[in-house]
Amino acid sequence: MMRFVRLITVYAIAFSISLLAGWAIRAAWQPGAPDAAGYPPEASGIAAEAYEPERDMGMSGQMGSGEPIAVMAGRRADGHSSEAGAGTGAHRHEEGGDTGSINADWSINGGKQPKAGQPAVIRIAVTSGGQPVEHFASSHEAKQHLIIVSRDLSYFAHVHPVDFGGGRFEVKTVFPAGGDYRLIADFEPEGAGPVHRMTWIQAAGRKAPEVPLQPDDRLARLADGVRVQLTAESPLQAGNEVTLAYKLADEKTGAPVTDLQPYLGAIGHVVILSSDARLYLHVHPLESQGSGPEAKFQTVFPQAGIYKIWAQFKREGSVITVPFTVRVT
Known part of the structure; x- marks a missing residue:
């Protein structure tokens, strides 16, 4: 009887070791545990394209002082936002119209305020009726266009976040100065037509002098x-x-x-x-x-x-x- 019990014990230990080894192998092959937003941590190091944002002639290279405030205007302290603009018109969009059932949840640096001159990770989760949007049409060779502008419109960047599946997009960028920035995600869920969603964020750091927006005398x-x-x-x-x-x-x-x-x-x-x-x-x-x-x-x-x-x-x-x-x- 004792011999039988010892034999069962040996088999149990062997099975446990095998199970633990399997878990370890699977963990080694996974890209990493997802963060609170469900993104693999190393994904934040992948940019959509090697694009150097253009700074137009009106923006000075000198910066004034500025104090950091909340990461995301009008949203929780965790850095997420789902402010939306209308997005049903073909390439013509106005904030505050009929937003439909398609939403975007924004995450900047995992909830930490971005700093001027340092890489910042922008993550956008697109849902419809509370469920992830799985399929997007390619619009001019990209599944999502992301427009980034400063509040005075003197800074402009047009980048293309990486599609990680499950409605999740990500891109790394650098805000050139402290202050407010408008982020506009432009995309087309299959069968829904062109959609855009936008939000404001604020980067910490020294602010650039504001450039008054005046119509050009000569185009x-x-x-x-x-x-x-x-x-x-x-x-x-x-x-x-x-x-x-x-x-x-x-x-x-x-x-x-x-x-x-x-x-x-x-x-x-x-x-x-x-x-x-x-x-x-x-x-x-x-x-x-x-x-x-x-x-x-x-x-x-x-x-x-x-x-x-x-x-x-x-x-x-x-x-x-x-x-x-x-x-x-």
């Missing part, structure tokens, strides 16, 4: 060796369709630029924001355009006011970002 600018001229082919009036025509020439030779490369599958892209960063338009170019020297985009400004327009083109492997500020009557 011509030099950017990365290219002279860019913008013409509105009809009056800039709210509610009217307008064609924005860009003409590009080489700075040195003055020759028309005819070697533009496709950027996200098109000749270029245009992002437009109202002065308060509440009205957002993501404009794609007219079809069947070549490689320059002209690029045309059609849009409708929803309200009168001052708007900032960023156009992006690609030439010789680099993205050129060209900002203009206009008044719409």
Whole structure:
């Protein structure tokens, strides 16, 4: 009898060791335990693309003093937010409209306030009716576009978070100065059409001097060796369709630029924001355009006011970002 009991004990110990070993092997193959938001910790080190955000000419390199406050405006201290704007119109969005059932939960640095000049991890969880959105359509070679602007619109970045599945997106960025930033996630759940969700965050650190937003006297600018001229082919009036025509020439030779490369599958892209960063338009170019020297985009400004327009083109492997500020009557 005792021999039988010892035999059973030996088998039990062997089974326990085998089970523990299996757990250890599985743990070794897992990418890491998820954090409170359900993201693997090492995922925060992966950026969507090697994109150097453009800082337009109006933003000074000198910074003033500023005190850090809450990580996420109007939300919990854990750094999550789900502020939403309307997102059912095709590339035309206004904060505070019908938000539908699609929501975005924002997490910045796992709930810790981002600091100017240091890498910050932005995580966006997209849900519909409380359930993760599993499938997204690719819109111009990306499943999500993330626009980042400073409150005075002098800083602009357009990046593309990594899709980790289950409605979870992530990207790493660096806020150049302390202060408020508008984050706008632009995406298209399959079968739902274009959607955008936005929030405000505040980065700790020294603030850059605020740049007053004034309409440009001349819609011509030099950017990365290219002279860019913008013409509105009809009056800039709210509610009217307008064609924005860009003409590009080489700075040195003055020759028309005819070697533009496709950027996200098109000749270029245009992002437009109202002065308060509440009205957002993501404009794609007219079809069947070549490689320059002209690029045309059609849009409708929803309200009168001052708007900032960023156009992006690609030439010789680099993205050129060209900002203009206009008044719409």
